[in-house]
Amino acid sequence: MAFGFRMELTTNAGLGLVMRPYLPEEVKDIWGSMSQYDVCKYIRLDYVQSVTQVEAWLEGVSNDPHSRLWSICVRDGEKETPIGTTNYNIADPTMRPEVAESGIVIYNPKYWGQGIASATHRARTWYAFQIDGLLAVESGVIHGNIGSLKSLEAVGYMRTGTRYHFTKVDGLWRDHDNLLLVNPARWDEFWSSSKNQPEDAEKARVRTYSTLEWAEKNISLV
Secondary structure, eight states: OEEOOOEEEEOTTOOEEEEEOOOGGGHHHHHHHTTOHHHHTTTTOOSOOOHHHHHHHHHHHHTOTTEEEEEEEEEETTEEEEEEEEEEEOSOTTTOTTEEEEEEEEOOGGGTTSSHHHHHHHHHHHIIIIISOOSEEEEEEETTOHHHHHHHHHHTOEEEEEEEEEEEETTEEEEEEEEEEEOGGGHHHHHTTOSOOOTTHHHHHHHHHHHHHHHHHHOEEO
16 A cells, blocks of 8 residues: 555645645654644644654654555645645554544645645545445544544534544543445445444445545546
């Protein structure tokens, strides 16, 4: 797996985006942006990483056969400005080889609230199911990160449980919602051995189909 192929898309507000591998010279920009408390507090990163640590992280991802990683860039003509990162990885390739865990960080606060996370979630979902053929993707949100929860649920994720006293944010304990996104084309396969399908699962399935339809119309895989 490692880095995913380049995808070009546009948000509903008309902002051009590119999802692509990182360039070596972009590491210091990532480090600078990820040194901000408001960027890190909801991703359970309570310290400032060094440039060397960021370089080691990128090197590890690039050599990980069970990961997909993209740099999220704003496109303005020929210029591509990295403003975030998104990924999914298969955490347990032996026991759960087709179930991934996903994450995203928009590390430039200037671009918060512009629909970038929502568009990126759609593209990542499409790639996971249509290109890699995964069975399901899991994610999670720390309580208080309302925008992240809404953008994940909008593309088809459903809440499946809560981890209490998960971490501290602003000095207070916060819980953590577990979320699940199931490939609608393999729906029966996923739920065949379970009688615990959430009540809102079918609604989530409809949202996921809508996400994939949007992606087919709006994403260029390069």
